[in-house]
Amino acid sequence: MTKNNIIELIDIHKSFGSKIILNNLNLKIKKGSSTVVVGGSGTGKSVMLKCILGLTNPDSGTLLYKDQELNEKSRINSKFYTKIGMLFQGSALFDSLTVWENVCFGLVQGHGMQIPEAKEISMKNLKKVGLDMNIANLSPSELSGGMQKRVALARAIAASPEIIFFDEPTTGLDPIMADVINNLIIELVSDLGATAITITHDMASARKISDTIAMLYNGSIIWQGGTNSIDTSGNDYVDQFINGRADGPIKLNIYE
Amino acid sequence: MFLVSFIGKITLNMLSETGRSAIFLFNTLSNGFTRPFYFKAVFIQIIRIGYNSLPVIGLTAFFTGGALALQIYVGSSRFNAESMVASIVALGITRELGPVIAGLMLAGRVSASIAAEIATMRVTEQIDALITLSTNPFKYLIFPRLIAAIITLPILVFIADIIGIMGGYVVGTMSLGFVSESYIQNTVNIIENKDFISGIVKAAIFGFIVAFMGCYNGYHSTGGAQGVGQATTRAVVSASIFILAANYLLTSLVFTQ
Known part of the structure; x- marks a missing residue:
């Protein structure tokens, strides 16, 4: 472990009943980096995020946060939730x-x-994510999916967090809105100087917002490296996934 | 062999569910009585559970009181004891029917609504979002609903008692030919403080059951829309059964005097 890592996962194992989801998973997240964990559906990306x-x-x-063990008690003592989005x-x-x-x-x-001060910050953040002030008093159900995503983004950055987690940020959005969200993520993370941890299976998004990519397969990280080196990873699993090929070492069990 | 396995499975499920409920209750109480307190959330729930349930409780109590008067009149006339109608309606409503009917109506209306709301929050990750925003869901969601139901159900039952007795009075005087003054006199003479109090104590316990079953089943729901539906059904059925069982136990152990 190095002082440079803000989050570190060491030999994490998680199963639900007899189904193993995470199998001795190891991952290091450098402070200030934008790490994207990619992997197919059901490979345990969301479970990994929920564990952190x-x-x-x-x-x-x-689980380590700034070299300190992260558990239920330490999350409360270190006010972990006030430092994340x-x-x-x-x-x-x-x-x-x-x-x-x-x-x-x-x-x-x-x-x-206090509410007046918090409201003022909320309004600034809504503006940052490109939303009109007129929607501030609406209910979330009155907004489109893309607008809801932006509001959620404004909420995630409201407290200027140290670490921002993104769970499939572009899923369910049209390509243009997905790109808008990607640009917002890059801009906001850079403005805050925060560390970003994203899980997604959208490779276009992953390439755009990350400087480090890790691939999760069968509950373990099978490759981690710079975004620029993913095309030359030399890993057959990574090649098959990033090129979206049906043929290759990754076999999908459609009945699972 | 199959029977033994079946009984074993049911026993294990019951024990597991009992343990899970106990942990849920412990988490709710241990978090609920520490700062910060969400007074506004309690007030909102009092309005939702109490004020918004008034029409349905009032109507149910009125018709139950009326039907009770008719049935007792038919039964008591076989023994020439028609004069007992007012007394039996008053005792029946205050000691038994007021709290039970209000509890069952709230099991349908409030327990279902609480379970559906919390289950939807669970399946749409809103409860997870609460945690990541430094908010304890037991403190913010569960405790205010429990407290609000425990406070409001006795008030609703008190109102239901009055309206139920009025229902009996209206049917008694307008349909069964009782004289207004004597009906009222018989009602006032028979009711004692302990009749009202037993109903109110039962109501507070039923309020706890209604909110707890809604919160517990909603909080532990899984899956999507189907999970929400199942949580809602489980909440209503379990709340109704526990209310009837608790009513019998309370009546037989405490309120038979």
Whole structure:
């Protein structure tokens, strides 16, 4: 372990019943990097993210945050959740709150900020993600999928987090909106100087927003390297995945 | 062999579910009584559970009181005891039917609504989002609903008692030919404080059951729309059964005097 790693996963194992999801997974995330973990559906990307976030507990292995072990107690003691932002795949906006209330939720609940100040920050962040102020008082259900994603992005960056997690940020969006979201991610992460950890199977998005790519297969990281070197990885699994070929070492079990 | 395996499986499931409920309750109470307190969330739930349930509780109580008066009149007339109608309606409503009917109506209306809301939050990752935004879901979602239901159901039952007795009075005086003054006098004479209190205590316990079953089943839902539907059904069925079982136990152990 080095001081340069902000997050480190060591020999993480997780299974649900007899199904092994993560199998001795090892991954290092450098501070300030934008790492994308790619892999097919059902390879354990979301479970890995949930383990880091404490939404599920690994069966064994060690999670480190700035070289300190990350567990339920240390997440509370180190105020871990006030230092991260998370963009969920389905946006996960709260239906019962308006757009601006969603954006400032973490500021009020996690940081104890007063509502007027939090609202002001929310408005600035909505503007940053290119949303009109008129939508601030709408309910999330009144927005399109792309707009909901932007609101969720505004919420994820509202507290100027150290680490931002993105779960399939472009899934379900049209190619133009996907590119808009990718550009926003690059811009916002760079402005904040944050570390970004993204999971996706969208290779166009992965190439655009990352400086490091890791590939997850059968519950383990089988390759990790610079984005520029992925085309010359020499790994048959990576080649098949990034080129989207049906033939190759990765076999899909459609009945699984 | 099959029977033994079947009984074993059911027993293990019951034990596992009991343990999971106990942990859920422990998490709710241990988190709910620590800062920060979400008073606004409790107030919102009081309005949703209590105020919004008033029409359905009122109508149900009124018609139940009326039907009770008719049935008792038919039964008591076989023994020339028609004068007992007002007394039996008053006791039946305050001690038994008021809390049970209100509890069952809320099991259908509130338990289902709580389970569906929390289950939807679960399957759309809103509960995960709460955690990543430094908010404890037990404190923010579960505890306010439990407290609100425990506070509001006794109030609803108190109102249901009055409306139910009024239902009996309206049917008694307008359809069965009772004299208004004597009906009221018989009602007032028979009711004691403990009749009301037993109903109110039952109501607080039923309120807990209604909210707990909604929250517990919603929180542990899995899957998509089907999971939400299953959580809602489980919440209503389990809340109804537990209310009826608790009613019997409370009546037989505490309120038979």
